[in-house]
Amino acid sequence: xxxxxxxxxxxAELAFFGRIAAGISHDMRNVLSIIGExxxxxxxxxxxxxxxxxxxxxRLKKVSGSxxxxxxxxxxxxxxxxxxxxxxxxxTASFDLAGLVENTAALAQRHVAQAGCRLExxxxxxxxxxxxxxxxxxxxxxxxxxxxxxxxxxxEMIAIRIVRxxxxxxxxxxxxxxxxxxxxxxxxxxQLSAVLSELRGSLETSATDDTLCLALSVPIE
Amino acid sequence: MERIKILIVDDEIDLISTLAERLALxxxxxxxxxxxxxxxxxxAENGFSVLLVDVKMPxxxxxxxxxxxxxxxxxxxxxxxxxxxxxxxxxxxxQEGACDYLVKPIDIEQLILKIRNAVGAKEGFxx
Numbered sequence: 590x591x592x593x594x595x596x597x598x599x600x601a602e603l604a605f606f607g608r609i610a611a612g613i614s615h616d617m618r619n620v621l622s623i624i625g626e627x628x629x630x631x632x633x634x635x636x637x638x639x640x641x642x643x644x645x646x647x648r649l650k651k652v653s654g655s656x657x658x659x660x661x662x663x664x665x666x667x668x669x670x671x672x673x674x675x676x677x678x679x680x681t682a683s684f685d686l687a688g689l690v691e692n693t694a695a696l697a698q699r700h701v702a703q704a705g706c707r708l709e710x711x712x713x714x715x716x717x718x719x720x721x722x723x724x725x726x727x728x729x730x731x732x733x734x735x736x737x738x739x740x741x742x743x744x745e746m747i748a749i750r751i752v753r754x755x756x757x758x759x760x761x762x763x764x765x766x767x768x769x770x771x772x773x774x775x776x777x778x779x780q781l782s783a784v785l786s787e788l789r790g791s792l793e794t795s796a797t798d799d800t801l802c803l804a805l806s807v808p809i810e
Numbered sequence: 811m812e813r814i815k816i817l818i819v820d821d822e823i824d825l826i827s828t829l830a831e832r833l834a835l836x837x838x839x840x841x842x843x844x845x846x847x848x849x850x851x852x853x854a855e856n857g858f859s860v861l862l863v864d865v866k867m868p869x870x871x872x873x874x875x876x877x878x879x880x881x882x883x884x885x886x887x888x889x890x891x892x893x894x895x896x897x898x899x900x901x902x903x904x905q906e907g908a909c910d911y912l913v914k915p916i917d918i919e920q921l922i923l924k925i926r927n928a929v930g931a932k933e934g935f936x937x
Contacts, residue, residue, distance in 0.1 A: 615866065618893045618914055619822055625915040626828035633835050655824060702868045 598787070601780075605728050606677070612700055613670045620663040627656050669695055676723035684723050685716040686758055686807070687751055693730045694749055701747065704738050706764075711750040717758055719809050721788055726807065729784045733762035733803045736777040740766035740801060757790070757809050763802035781805075814929055815839040815857060819849040819875065820864035820891065829862075832918055838925075846870025850878060853886075859929050862921075863908075864891045865899045873899070873906050880907035887928035891916065 590598070631652060638644045672692050676682075694710045701708050730749070737747050744765035751760050781803065782792045790807040816833060818826045821844050830840040841856065843849040847870055849861070861879060865872035876888045890903040890911040900911035909931065910924045 615893045619825070622893070622914040622916060623822060623824045623828070626825055626832065629918055630828050630832055633832055637835070655828075659824065703866060703871075705869050 598783075602724070602728065605731065606674075609670075609673060609696055609731075612696070613666060616666050616699060617663060620659050620666070623659050624656055627652050627659075673727060676727055680722055681720060682723050683718060683720045686719045686721075686726070686760075687712045687715075687717045689723055689726060690730055690749060690751055690760060693727045694734075697731060697734050701734065701738065706738060706742065706745045706747055708734065709746055709748050711748065713751055713753060717751065717753060717809075719758065719807065721807060725784055725787050729781065729788065729790075729805055729807075730760060730762070732777070732781045732784055733760070733805060736774065736781060736803060737762060737764040737766065737801060739773060739777060740764070742766050753809075754806070757806055760805040760807070761802055762805070763800055765799050766801045767799075778803075813837065813839045814859045814925065815841075816860055816862060816925065817841050817843060817849060817852060817856070817858045818862045819843045819846065819867070819872070820862075821845065821867045822864070829916065829918075833922075836918075836922065846872070846875040846878075849875060850882075853879065853883060858886065859932070860925055861886060861888045862891060862925075863888055864893075865903060866893060873903055876903055876906040876908050885932060887932050889921075889924055889928060 669692050673696055691710055694708050698708055747764040749762050785792050788807055793804040795802045816838050818830055820826045826842040830842050833840045843852055863872045863875055872890055879886055879888055888908045890908045891914055892899045893914045909928050
């Protein structure tokens with residue numbers, strides 16, 4: 590890889606990181622906004638109680654439960670983001686591929702939902718240990734989901750399935766899409782191929798009448 | 811004086827239900843919708859004074875919804891909620907015809923001021 594290619598790669602990686610971070614920031618702002626509304630509601634109920642309205646204990650318990658749910662949601666979001674961010678710590682690391690893909694898919698859910706779709710992930714039973722570049726793998730999965738999202742769709746579901754195959758593992762990302770390819774799709778597939786090349790993996794694209802499937806092969810060691 | 815009737819549109823159910831309760835405690839008549847399509851259906855039936863619309867929603871997003879509202883009910887004020895600290899979305903929303911915006915988390919007193927300003931401006935425009 591020459592200097593120019595390396596520069597472009599780093600720019601693309603930074604853009605990917607920024608995009609995920611912006612999504613998390615949006616999710617966390619929503620969580621804090623909801624907690625803020627519940628705090629405001631408690632103030633309103635306290636003010637009403639001061640003016641003589643009896644306190645509705647069941648209502649208070651419900652608000653408390655809702656705040657707890659938002660705190661758990663925010664905590665889970667931050668834990669997922671932490672796992673995502675720490676994937677950039679080392680160029681090569683040993684990790685569970687299934688866990689990494691599950692985390693990447695969870696972080697992509699809101700972005701996918703914004704496009705009117707949903708992600709379904711089928712993981713293998715048990716862990717699938719690999720030694721690879723975790724950050725680039727996350728980027729590859731995200732690129733594959735984005736590639737399917739960029740196509741006009743017949744169905745709202747995008748499926749991610751991981752299987753062990755030969756000396757490696759294959760992550761299949763597929764969705765029912767309208768036929769026909771254009772320049773944008775070709776460019777996305779080329780970008781995804783480049784990411785997989787960095788991982789010493791490969792991309793196989795297959796299209797039937799109505800389904801586009803991207804098979805991301807990655808070596809286990 | 812007729813009560814101000816508000817439609818809140820956001821896919822975050824916890825947010826809109828709590829905000830609706832707080833606005834109702836302050837004397838507003840409030841309804842909610844969790845999608846842009848649902849909001850457009852309600853718009854056909856009800857006499858709303860103002861709409862509060864989140865920018866980021868699955869399906870019909872807030873900016874698209876604002877443009878559609880302005881097409882079918884040009885005099886109906888729309889106030890946008892945005893979760894982004896950048897003002898790009900808000901500026902785009904104002905270009906689509908929104909009269910004002912708020913960045914989440916929402917300050918209820920600021921929101922009420924904006925609602926009253928929007929409804930007052932609409933009534934001034936109509937008289």
